[in-house]
Amino acid sequence: MTKQTRLEDIPFTETLAEEPAAPCLRDIVSQDETKRKAARLHWVAHVKDGVFNTIFHHTLKVCPTAFVSGFGNLLVPMMRWSYRDKLFPQRISRNFETLTPDRWTDEADRNAGLDRWWHNIGRTVSEFCIVNKLWKNSQIEVEGLEHLKAAQAKGTPVIFTSVHLATWEALFVAIHEGLAGPSIGPFQPEPNRFKNRIVHAIRKERNQYLFPPGQRSAYRLHRLMTSGRYSMTIFVDEVRDKQVHLPCFGRPLPSRGNAVVAVKLANSCGGTIIPTYLTRLGPARFKMVLLPPLERQEGSTGYDIRETIHDMNDVFEPIVLEHIEEWYMLGELRLTRKFAESAYAKALSQKNLARRA
DSSP states (O other): OOGGGOGGGSOGGGGSOOOOOOOOGGGGGOSSHHHHHHHHIIIIIHHHHHHHHHHHHHHHTTSOHHHHHHHHHHTHHHHHHHTTTOSHHHHHHHHHHHTSTTOSSSHHHHHHHHHHHHHHHHHHHHHGGGHHHHTTTTOEEEEOHHHHHHHHTTTSOEEEEEOOBSSTHHHHHHIIIIISOSEEEEOOOOSSHHHHHHHHHHHHHTTOOEEOSSHHHHHHHHHHHHTTSOEEEEESSOBOSSSBOSSOTTSOOOSSSHHHHHHHHHHHHTOEEEEEEEEEEETTEEEEEEOOOOOOOTTOSSOOHHHHHHHHHHHHHHHHHHTGGGBGGGGTOOOOTTGGGSHHHHHHHHHHHHHHO
């Protein structure tokens, strides 16, 4: 077996997101606005946030999991106040309303749902500090294990596809440490280099290789998966070109992105795609649901890319809508102003009315 197909021969440093070149410190007072903004972001804003996040992480890391979750919940009012002048909270509110037409009895009911979204986010941010404890402490229930066992019985790799619900990092932990490890995959780095260092340290603690974007990472993932020694976990609701493309919500199917990567890798290694997702049961307690594997077209040895992404959307779109109060990517989705008037939105409204009847 070649070195390229063994994790132990790959430096763990390859899983650290590449950091941008530091601008000159003196550019903080530059007359050039572009240089001044870049320098202040790198040397002031990111350092300030980085110091806070580092202290926050290392403090909560040693605390009981229930306390950590509750602490994050308590921080929500302050968090929302600090974001009061930002655009993304308005986008979150608009998306929440647009994707839940006629679901609520009145405005107060809808606002309560939006409040629950924020409180889930507050808990999630804090729970990230203790995410490596969750599987070991039996705080993740598993449903649908028979689907995984059937896929594993084939003797080929398993590709888990998922979406960002609840404390989604716990899904990586459950698969890697309990269900189908070692598990690898790609991840989307944060803009702040200090946050990426924290994420890197958390994953190094459990020795899980999750690779940042890039040609080398794509090569690594392909070689590792075709070796047959690993499973892969990949989130298909990633941000690309400032947009979340899956679930589609009535928009065209994506022709690029993580969903396409998952299908191509499954075909290259002869693997089985299993959709899975996480929901919150309570403070630092979750249920992981393993769904039936996606089916290949009859008579085919591989997945048809377009048909499989269509099937993937059919699986995850209703799950996201059902658990919209736990979907992190609500703040990254950019629906058009006319979306509320679309045939999709009208059909969604009718479904919600029928559900309330």
